Amino acid sequence: MRVLVLVLVPLLLAAQADALDLEKLTRHVDGRVASYVQTLREWVAVESDSSDVSKRPELHHMMNLTADKLRSLGGKVEMVDIGLQELPDGKSIPLPKVVTAQFGEDPSKHTVCIYGHVDVQPAKKEDGWATEPYNLTDINGNLYGRGASDNKAPVLAWIHTVEAYKALDMELPVNVKFLIEGMEETGSNGLEAMIIAQRDTFFLDVDYIIISDCGWLSRRPALTYGTRGNCYFFAEVEGPKQDLHSGVYGGTVIEPMTDLIGILGEYTLISPSGKILIPGIREAVAPFSDEEWKMYQDIEFDMENYKEKLGVKDLMYNNKVDLLAHRWRYPTVSIHGIEGAFSASGSKTVIPAKVTGKFSIRQVPNMDPATVKKQVTEYLHSVFAKRKSPNSLKVTMIIGAKPWLADTQHSLYEAGKEAIKKVFQVEPDLIREGGTIPVARTFQDVTEKSIIMLPIGGFDDGLHSQNEKMSRYNYIEGTKLFIAYLHEVAQIKKV
Amino acid sequence: MRVLVLVLVPLLLAAQADALDLEKLTRHVDGRVASYVQTLREWVAVESDSSDVSKRPELHHMMNLTADKLRSLGGKVEMVDIGLQELPDGKSIPLPKVVTAQFGEDPSKHTVCIYGHVDVQPAKKEDGWATEPYNLTDINGNLYGRGASDNKAPVLAWIHTVEAYKALDMELPVNVKFLIEGMEETGSNGLEAMIIAQRDTFFLDVDYIIISDCGWLSRRPALTYGTRGNCYFFAEVEGPKQDLHSGVYGGTVIEPMTDLIGILGEYTLISPSGKILIPGIREAVAPFSDEEWKMYQDIEFDMENYKEKLGVKDLMYNNKVDLLAHRWRYPTVSIHGIEGAFSASGSKTVIPAKVTGKFSIRQVPNMDPATVKKQVTEYLHSVFAKRKSPNSLKVTMIIGAKPWLADTQHSLYEAGKEAIKKVFQVEPDLIREGGTIPVARTFQDVTEKSIIMLPIGGFDDGLHSQNEKMSRYNYIEGTKLFIAYLHEVAQIKKV
Numbered sequence: 001m002r003v004l005v006l007v008l009v010p011l012l013l014a015a016q017a018d019a020l021d022l023e024k025l026t027r028h029v030d031g032r033v034a035s036y037v038q039t040l041r042e043w044v045a046v047e048s049d050s051s052d053v054s055k056r057p058e059l060h061h062m063m064n065l066t067a068d069k070l071r072s073l074g075g076k077v078e079m080v081d082i083g084l085q086e087l088p089d090g091k092s093i094p095l096p097k098v099v100t101a102q103f104g105e106d107p108s109k110h111t112v113c114i115y116g117h118v119d120v121q122p123a124k125k126e127d128g129w130a131t132e133p134y135n136l137t138d139i140n141g142n143l144y145g146r147g148a149s150d151n152k153a154p155v156l157a158w159i160h161t162v163e164a165y166k167a168l169d170m171e172l173p174v175n176v177k178f179l180i181e182g183m184e185e186t187g188s189n190g191l192e193a194m195i196i197a198q199r200d201t202f203f204l205d206v207d208y209i210i211i212s213d214c215g216w217l218s219r220r221p222a223l224t225y226g227t228r229g230n231c232y233f234f235a236e237v238e239g240p241k242q243d244l245h246s247g248v249y250g251g252t253v254i255e256p257m258t259d260l261i262g263i264l265g266e267y268t269l270i271s272p273s274g275k276i277l278i279p280g281i282r283e284a285v286a287p288f289s290d291e292e293w294k295m296y297q298d299i300e301f302d303m304e305n306y307k308e309k310l311g312v313k314d315l316m317y318n319n320k321v322d323l324l325a326h327r328w329r330y331p332t333v334s335i336h337g338i339e340g341a342f343s344a345s346g347s348k349t350v351i352p353a354k355v356t357g358k359f360s361i362r363q364v365p366n367m368d369p370a371t372v373k374k375q376v377t378e379y380l381h382s383v384f385a386k387r388k389s390p391n392s393l394k395v396t397m398i399i400g401a402k403p404w405l406a407d408t409q410h411s412l413y414e415a416g417k418e419a420i421k422k423v424f425q426v427e428p429d430l431i432r433e434g435g436t437i438p439v440a441r442t443f444q445d446v447t448e449k450s451i452i453m454l455p456i457g458g459f460d461d462g463l464h465s466q467n468e469k470m471s472r473y474n475y476i477e478g479t480k481l482f483i484a485y486l487h488e489v490a491q492i493k494k495v
Numbered sequence: 496m497r498v499l500v501l502v503l504v505p506l507l508l509a510a511q512a513d514a515l516d517l518e519k520l521t522r523h524v525d526g527r528v529a530s531y532v533q534t535l536r537e538w539v540a541v542e543s544d545s546s547d548v549s550k551r552p553e554l555h556h557m558m559n560l561t562a563d564k565l566r567s568l569g570g571k572v573e574m575v576d577i578g579l580q581e582l583p584d585g586k587s588i589p590l591p592k593v594v595t596a597q598f599g600e601d602p603s604k605h606t607v608c609i610y611g612h613v614d615v616q617p618a619k620k621e622d623g624w625a626t627e628p629y630n631l632t633d634i635n636g637n638l639y640g641r642g643a644s645d646n647k648a649p650v651l652a653w654i655h656t657v658e659a660y661k662a663l664d665m666e667l668p669v670n671v672k673f674l675i676e677g678m679e680e681t682g683s684n685g686l687e688a689m690i691i692a693q694r695d696t697f698f699l700d701v702d703y704i705i706i707s708d709c710g711w712l713s714r715r716p717a718l719t720y721g722t723r724g725n726c727y728f729f730a731e732v733e734g735p736k737q738d739l740h741s742g743v744y745g746g747t748v749i750e751p752m753t754d755l756i757g758i759l760g761e762y763t764l765i766s767p768s769g770k771i772l773i774p775g776i777r778e779a780v781a782p783f784s785d786e787e788w789k790m791y792q793d794i795e796f797d798m799e800n801y802k803e804k805l806g807v808k809d810l811m812y813n814n815k816v817d818l819l820a821h822r823w824r825y826p827t828v829s830i831h832g833i834e835g836a837f838s839a840s841g842s843k844t845v846i847p848a849k850v851t852g853k854f855s856i857r858q859v860p861n862m863d864p865a866t867v868k869k870q871v872t873e874y875l876h877s878v879f880a881k882r883k884s885p886n887s888l889k890v891t892m893i894i895g896a897k898p899w900l901a902d903t904q905h906s907l908y909e910a911g912k913e914a915i916k917k918v919f920q921v922e923p924d925l926i927r928e929g930g931t932i933p934v935a936r937t938f939q940d941v942t943e944k945s946i947i948m949l950p951i952g953g954f955d956d957g958l959h960s961q962n963e964k965m966s967r968y969n970y971i972e973g974t975k976l977f978i979a980y981l982h983e984v985a986q987i988k989k990v
Binding site for chain 1: 723725727734735736737739740741742743744745746747748749750752753754756757759760763764765767768769801805806807808809810811812818821822825826827828829830831832833834836837838839840842843844845846847853855857881882883884885886893894928929930931959960
């Protein structure tokens, strides 16, 4: 009994101290709301649109702001040169530097690396914004502005987390590193090479990587444990050596567009109800287990709201589990468009000579891009061969990004569940993203570290869309979540 | 016997006089070659591109040049104001005036009206021209330049015809009118209203309309007796209220592109070998008679050359009669492209919210655009209904141009055959155009006059393409053909 007391008392005391610390930190955050919003306003005011090269000076300025902020908290900050960006006209301009920072290097503690980005999607008032996109505007507790949710507020929430400890002169429970980039919205140009180059330096002592570049599914906080990959195909049908007038030549040549539409069309790629018809694709998908079904069943998701948001009469599936499963853990085929055909408004009587159909297949476990490439290529060629067309078909896979999936029982996720329970008093939704977040897969493949996606963005934040916002609630409570999360991570047994 | 002599002698004398006249005129033409080429050079030098509004001053200048030329020959010339052209930005600019001219008004003679145009398609050296497109360049007897064959040389050949009579102080065998427009290449904007307005004035005494805005099929001279019409359709499938990210939303919505490709695809509009599958379309086509088959069989046409010119491995039909029949007297379906989908280079993971497929069906006797509209609309809706899609389909016919067909036994065509025999010592090919020449149909419907298409362009002139040319041979012998043709027309019995 005494032995037990001897063991338990320090544990209880530690837990009590921890609870007290958290309470102090939380109170600090509550006292800093106006200042946090002001910093977000300053960051949103920088038009760090990475897709528009004319905005490159703003983007460089944004990286400097980020570095300054991290430096002001006493971090060991570096601005890593990741080289040049080649432009379509053959010129090159410098990529925005990647900002890395380090707070603490106690070998007895875990080291986490926070990944985020401070570049944004394009935005113009006339696109349909109710407010000036680069002037953060508070309406009923929602902070409207481009980049507010994607990804400036989450990056700041992590910085405020560190700042809170510094302000209270408290020791960080884990070592914290930052890796903040400025090209995420245009494909993280230069990042993979940088990660590879720093695998044995910056990443050497990193235990866990945390990504907060996504959102919840509903009003309930969530942990994200998977993203789909993507295989993007070009199917190019080539016929006459140049475009022909359809009046003069129509009826004498087998037209490439007829061939292309034929091989992409009904009963080839995907059935009217959404069933993928390419042999072998569906068979590769990991079976949907009963536990998974149960997990999906527990997720908070409003079908009617989703339908209304998209503006469609009916969804592909009329029950929550099937719908979410096909959004996250089943493959799907999307036909994006055709290059080389007439695509302007008005009418043109052309027989396009060479047309390239573009479609992609979202990847999920246990699909393998190399196998998918083979399946799609062989299938399209076999369908095309049946047409006995004099035209030629070339199938190319131009992107082959693998899906990413984490183990929701991993201690990183258990820590996340605990932190969410402490801050929000609920169990989190365990969700996936239908899209591809290639950096997660890159981190995993290159560094072999464990990764968690810990979102604080709202389900209706309008990323990449007009009227993007971050709610004040998510921004502030999100900061508290990050603080609580670091405490939970500190308690993971060191191995 | 005496009676017969009394009747025959004046006829023989007249025929002899006519032959002498023709010989003198022919000799005159041969003596003017350098001057004719020089005039064509001056006309080609005017960049009268009607599609480029920045070239509008050049186009106005071209109309003035044409009027001056006709005036210099003593014609009664008018420049008819046909109003304004509305531009996409809402502004309006004046249309080029239509030039009309009249030579002779002897009521005992026939009156012909020559239709032509002096505007051109765009051309730039860097498009792949071997020579400067607006600098007429003579290479081995071919006169290269934009608009040389389409339609400046034929218009000039008609003007030279009149000029030859004037120069030799000979009376024109028929009254000759001209109607020369400057908007043909962009759809003859304003012309139909002008023709309607002048139906009972300018056109009142016109007996025949002659169009020389087409070409031969081979090296053998031809008469053109038909053109196909065209029904142009938009099939618009609309789904979500805005474009969606295919990663985030793919698998939860029935995508409009899948629907559109499905209803345009294999076994819907047209089979892989070119058979139209829309019910009722093939049934409406006028039967292919044995006489017609024979006529097609007699046409000079080099399949290998055609195949090589288009750069295709195989044509839709491997025998001359079927190929030409499907080029001219059978309908065909061409899918031109899709508006609203991704059409640029590169990859984009978009689910387009609204996509408009554009296709057209060439019209031949006895198809009726109103019926075709109904057949296509009902068929597409029935195919779409089977998909049970939540998206909506809207089918619109935006052009419904009827085919045009002349009677090859008509005295106008008999006159053409005679003239060709006299100038070229061969029987002409009787051919059609696969494309639509709407002005022919407009003339026929509005004025109810008989029309002939009398081409002098070569089969390989490259209209609308790079390296357009008119051969010196066709230009000069074409002028002689026009002279001979007027003589033949003069001999048509006045009714």
